[in-house]
Amino acid sequence: MTHNFDTVIIGSGLAGLRAAIEAAKHGTVAVLTKLYPTRSHSTAAQGGIAAALGNEEPDSPEWHFYDTAKGSDFLGDQAAIEVMCEDAIRTVIELEHMGVPFSRTPEGKIAQRRFGGHTRDFGAAAVRRACYSADRTGHAILFALYEQSGLQGVKFFDEFHVLDIAVEEGGCGGVIALEIKTGEIHMFSAKATLVASGGYGRVYKTTSNAIASTGDCLGILFRTGVPLQDMEFFQFHPTGLYGLGILVTEGARGEGGILVNREGERFMERYAPTIKDLAPRDMVSRAIMTEVREGRGIDGRDFVHLDLRGIKRGILEERLPEITTFCKIYMGLDPALAPIPVLPTAHYAMGGIPTDIDGRVFKDEKGGVVEGLFAAGECACVSVHGANRLGCNSLLDTVVFGRRAGMEIGRFLKSAEPGGIGGDLARRTVEGHASMQGRSGTEKAPEIRSELQKRMTDECSVFRHREDLEKLVAEIRALERRAAGIGIKDAGKRFNTEVLEAIELSHLLALSEVIALSALRREESRGAHSREDFPKRDDVNWLKHTLAFRTEKGIELRHKPVSITKFKPVERKY
């Protein structure tokens, strides 16, 4: 089946929906999601969205800008960070007007709490900047945006899995997607295509990310020649439930929770004397892993405790109900009475599709763009998060840059040529897909996937080393060769999730190779990328972005400079 839209958006999380609301003012919009919109992983975001509203104590966008730049270990592009922080207050107020049910202060304003790395007076002390709806902030915003987008006449294609994006001759003409329910392949011609497909935490074994977070569109675009930026920077959230990786929001520490080791010591006092447990995530994750490595994990094991017993039960129930329930269900413990076993969990990709501040996708390191192609949200790299994202800045990023991309699409549509998908590409995709159903082969996708996830976790997590990374690159390539021989038992067309999982695996493999190679090349430690063989940050050689390209000779790494407008890089202390 063939469809024609002015704009096609892939992904129905916060970035995709906010862009859809904007783009719908300028033409027809289709939103494609491989789930249902309300199931998008934005719904799992817990703690809040950052904005210097100053509802609870004095705050300013400039302090927010400084914190974000410093949090990024100075790899974030400051021109973009300033745009985001300056737009934060308007963004959150607009969300409230759209119906987001924020928690409230006694005066009836949007309630705010402390979060990691957010400070007043350029680092003097933690500040209440996170606007929240209990610990279900992502869910609250996702539902409001979904509800509002319905009003704008956005057409949703639920459970459509994107197989290819038509990037041909320097421009993008649309999207090829599988209707999962029927097995039918649809061609979506579009003047503008926006990728807002989220993250790819499933390259790791232990992750807070949904099973659907497999980075399909990044894999597809990389295949077509679009570069991927700063892929070596992957955030590990300090507090994943031990063994499961389910997220326990930083808001738990914002409300007074503390991390302790086997000696009962509040160890963050040693690592970040000023803001302690509210240091940025990269630092807290390294601190936890260091405690564990030096034998100070609980009972000498590989976890520490997150202790919320100092928080009144009333506050837990009012502001942290979701994580309280998670602890009860999955760990069998009541956080008001017992400490929670936690370990860092793969959480957020700072890297992704390189874009400018209006969502236009760069095709090279010199600033050339792919006509008609846009990206926003976790899959994109603007870059506002640099080497390490601050908590609550991801939701802000999605809404600010989703909206900006939607507005830019509006301008682009005024003079855009009609979209279209080349016959060759369409034929190749249809034939390629059909050949996967019931394909014979001796290899099993789930086995390759779990092997990949284990290798990535063991060799490319919080701490990295040349020897591990070199080994990892070879292992990933071996797994890619094995993946060519995957067999599929399910020969049906309808709802063939076995085929979809094999496709997702191909993207996980491709992205893992880019992550490992980018990490191997960057010989310094910055933000979430911590090389044991190069423990210092090296601004002389490495204050620059990585861009990975797929070429005929394999993956090629190039670089581009960082935008530094206001805050000169200094040593990061908290």
Add this chain to the structure above:
Amino acid sequence: MKNCTFRIKRFDPERDAAPRWEEYAVQVEPFQRLLDGLAKVKDSIDGSLTYRRSCAHGICGSCAMKINGKNRLACQTLVKDMPDTIEFEPLPAFPVIKDLVVDMDPFFGKNGEVLPRLINEEPPPERERLQSQEEQHRILEAITCIMCGCCTSSCPSYWADRKYLGPAAILKAARFVLDTRDRAIGERLKIIARPHGIWRCHSIYNCVEVCPKEIDITGHISKMKRMALKKRG
């Protein structure tokens, strides 16, 4: 490790004339989720087993299914809380697409009927609309709904009348009716008080029993009935 038998009701529309039961021996840890067990079956026994899943921790609502006679999320039900033999069926009352996957379009469609969005055409203030903590608490339960479908699919009134809005859509209406910022309360109450609306609810409480978010859905429906009556009187 615990040895479990997973009995799964399977149906492949391209091969089966009617659903069939299959049994699988699965080894699982007591604190593992039933969803982990299903993944074990799919990954190592039968790759064609089909079910929905995504977040795996009770927030996206994808893996709602009928487990040992009760609608639940497979990701929020642990092995330790179940007997050794566990039966999995698709959610009742929705058309089956394949194995444990049902067509959710009718379910989401109901939602669209109740004006599911904040409506307030007054010029917005420069800052947020004020709402007291007590006022915000009135919608606290309703906003936690994850649209998994457990409630509507468990409702005997819905089984008997597929035109009935069902508990989830009425809860969605309540979420806005009870929001002090909304200005379309009368219109919404009118929609849900029509035939196949709130009066189809006979307070059977199945929805409350199965809701994975422990929302008092019947309580919300009763509140809507009361408000609709007062509005009429």
